[in-house]
Amino acid sequence: MADRKKPEVRFKKNCIFCKKNIEIDYKDVDLLSKFLSSKKKILSRRSSGNCAKHQRKLAKEIKRARFLSLLPYLLK
Template sequence: MFLSVISRSIRRVASQNPANLARPFSTTSDPKESNNDEPIDMENPFEKEKIKCILCQHNIEPSYKNVQLLSQFQSAYTGRIYGRHITGLCKSKQEKVEKEIAKAQSVGFMGFVTKDVKYIKDPKLFDPERPIRSHKY
C-alpha cells in the first residue's frame, strides 16, 4: 500500500514535468554521479569554542614578583588559593600560579593568611561565589 502511494506520487510529478524525474533511484557506475553521495567537508556545527584561560589569552606568565596579579587568585579573608574550577585557568597556569604564590609567600612579598589591603579593591578576574565550572563539593 505504502509503495503504491509513493509510486503514484512519483508518476504524478513525472507527468507534470518529466525533467523532475531524473532517475532518483539509479545505480550507475559513473564516477561523476557516485561522487554526489559523498559527505561534504564542513565544520562541526555542534563543536563548542575552545575556552582559553585569561592568562593564556593575554600571554601572561605569573611571577612571584607580581604580587598584584597573584593576589587575585588568593582569598582576601582566608589566604586560600582558589582552585581551577573557580579561576578558570588551564592546568599548567594554575600550577604555575600556585607555585609562584608559595614562592612569594616564602620570600615575604605576600601574606600567608590575608591579602594585602591595597589589593582588595582591584578589579576581579572572576567571581569566587559563582565558579566557572561546577565542583563536586
C-alpha cells in the same frame, strides 16, 4: 519529556594567562593576589578558570611569593 542528557559546558577555558599571554611571576603581587580568596587561600581551578598548566605555575609562584613574604600566608 525533556532531554536533559546534554552535557553542559559550564566553564570553558577561561585562563587569562593563556588569553593575554602573561608570564606568571612571583614579583607580580597584584596579579597573584587576584587568585587568592579572602582568607588568602589559593583559588581552586574551578573558581579561577585557569588551565591546568597555568594553575600549577600560579600555585608555585604564589608559594614562592609567600616564602619571600610578598604575600601573606593563611589568615585566621
